Amino acid sequence: MEITYLEAIRQALDEELTRTPDVFLLGEDIGNYGGAFRVTEGFFEKYGKWRILDTPLSESGFTGAAIGAALMGMRPVVEMQFADFISCAFDQIVNVAAKNFYRWGGKTPMVIRAPFGGNVHGGAFHSQCPEGWFFNVPGLKMVAPSNPYDAKGLLKAAIRDDDPVIYFEHKFLYRRIKGEVPEGDYVVPLGKVNVIKSGRDISVITYGAMTHIALEAAKILEDEGISIEVVDLRTLLPLDKNGIYESVKKTSRVIVLYESPKTGGVGAEVAALISEDMFEYLDAPIVRIAAPDTPVPFSPPFEDLYLPKVDDVLKAARRLAAY
Numbered sequence: 169m170e171i172t173y174l175e176a177i178r179q180a181l182d183e184e185l186t187r188t189p190d191v192f193l194l195g196e197d198i199g200n201y202g203g204a205f206r207v208t209e210g211f212f213e214k215y216g217k218w219r220i221l222d223t224p225l226s227e228s229g230f231t232g233a234a235i236g237a238a239l240m241g242m243r244p245v246v247e248m249q250f251a252d253f254i255s256c257a258f259d260q261i262v263n264v265a266a267k268n269f270y271r272w273g274g275k276t277p278m279v280i281r282a283p284f285g286g287n288v289h290g291g292a293f294h295s296q297c298p299e300g301w302f303f304n305v306p307g308l309k310m311v312a313p314s315n316p317y318d319a320k321g322l323l324k325a326a327i328r329d330d331d332p333v334i335y336f337e338h339k340f341l342y343r344r345i346k347g348e349v350p351e352g353d354y355v356v357p358l359g360k361v362n363v364i365k366s367g368r369d370i371s372v373i374t375y376g377a378m379t380h381i382a383l384e385a386a387k388i389l390e391d392e393g394i395s396i397e398v399v400d401l402r403t404l405l406p407l408d409k410n411g412i413y414e415s416v417k418k419t420s421r422v423i424v425l426y427e428s429p430k431t432g433g434v435g436a437e438v439a440a441l442i443s444e445d446m447f448e449y450l451d452a453p454i455v456r457i458a459a460p461d462t463p464v465p466f467s468p469p470f471e472d473l474y475l476p477k478v479d480d481v482l483k484a485a486r487r488l489a490a491y
Contacts (some may be wrong), residue, residue: 171349174342176316177281178207180323181245183353185215188243191327194221194230195247195281204249205283205342227256231280235265235332238278243327251284251336252296265332266307275330279323284312285338285377285427286459286475291466297376297428297459299336299404303437309358310404312336314379316347318402321356329358336404338377345380359403361411367397370485371415373438374425375401378476382425385481394489404434412438413446420451421488425476430458452491455484 171179184191193208199222202209212220223230227248234244248254254261261280268274286295302308309331313319319337326333364379365386372382379400386396399415401407416422422442426435439454457476465471 169349169351170346171316172343173316173319173337173345174205174207176320176349177323177337179349180320180327181208182211184324184327185211185219190241190243191245192219192221192237192242193245193247194223194234196223196225196249198222198247203247205339208247227253228260231257231260232264234278235260235276238276238332239268239274243277245279245281245327247281248283250290250294251282251298252293254280254282254298254334255301258301261308261332261334262302262305266305268307269331270307276332277330278332279326280332280334282334282336283339284336285340286464286471287340287377289466289468289471290339290464292463295464295471297426299334300428300433302334303405303434307331308405309333310336311358311402312338312376312404313402314338314341314376314400315345316349318356318362318400320349321354322358322402324353325355325358328355333358336376340377356402359406359408361408362400362402363397363415364400365396365398367395367419369395369419370421370423370488371397371399371419372423372425372481373399373401373412373415375404375434376427378425378427381476381478382481385478385485388478388482389485392486394485396485401434407438407441409441409445412442416442416446417449420449421491422450422454423457423481423484423488424454425457425481427459427476429461430456431461433458452488455488457481457484
């Protein structure tokens with residue numbers, strides 16, 4: 169069955185709510201309104217006010233409530249209306265949820281849904297990719313699906329996981345990307361990359377919406393005789409180092425493509441790991457393609473300049489192929 173990225177997320181939530189009464193949702197406007205992006209439309213009528221909880225505009229408050237419920241055996245799914253607002257709950261996430269197991273063995277099975285990313289003309293406060301903020305926090309897990317199959321399978325796996333998981337869902341993909349999703353229950357295991365396209369010359373390691381930029385570039389480069397392998401990380405924490413390294417061994421040339429600002433992002437760590445552990449396999453320098461270290465512009469032409477594009481990948485790949 170072919171469905172949209174948004175519908176895949178919706179199905180995952182619906183199926184997990186039906187599967188176990190321990191799952192409940194909470195967030196701003198997710199009840200009668202159905203969520204800012206209509207992901208939870210109809211859930212309030214189906215499951216009732218005690219499982220689809222509309223909250224005040226207090227990310228710190230409702231994230232703290234979710235942590236408490238998780239510690240008592242529930243499996244809450246928090247919706248941040250936009251990933252940018254997750255900063256208001258930063259202390260609850262990094263100093264409480266992420267540290268419970270280390271401090272006293274307390275399980276905190278909760279998911280934070282974080283609609284992230286640009287190309288929707290949302291400006292500096294509604295378009296950020298904040299995954300780098302949480303990337304060096306032990307105790308957290310993070311996922312960032314690029315397609316409907318992974319969106320559904322990773323969310324179901326995250327809900328069933330006993331650790332706090334931040335689920336980064338890309339707003340630009342909601343209704344633009346469709347894909348085949350099987351009927352029936354399935355999960356996509358956390359911590360495993362997906363080689364979406366096999367290639368022999370250059371590995372493009374990426375995630376989220378940038379996966380589609382990589383695939384588009386790979387198609388163009390194929391006609392030029394340059395074979396691109398596209399590796400979708402899917403899980404950002406924990407990183408599948410072995411999956412990344414296997415691709416590097418195969419191609420010996422690497423582009424790391426990510427949407428967040430270049431400095432200190434997930435791609436920076438991926439590049440560092442490859443440089444540290446796989447140097448002898450490299451035939452060319454690692455190239456990072458990312459956004460500049462500025463806020464996301466509101467102006468559509470400026471935002472287009474800001475975001476990594478197919479042409480950026482083409483130029484980098486041609487340069488690496490000729491190195």
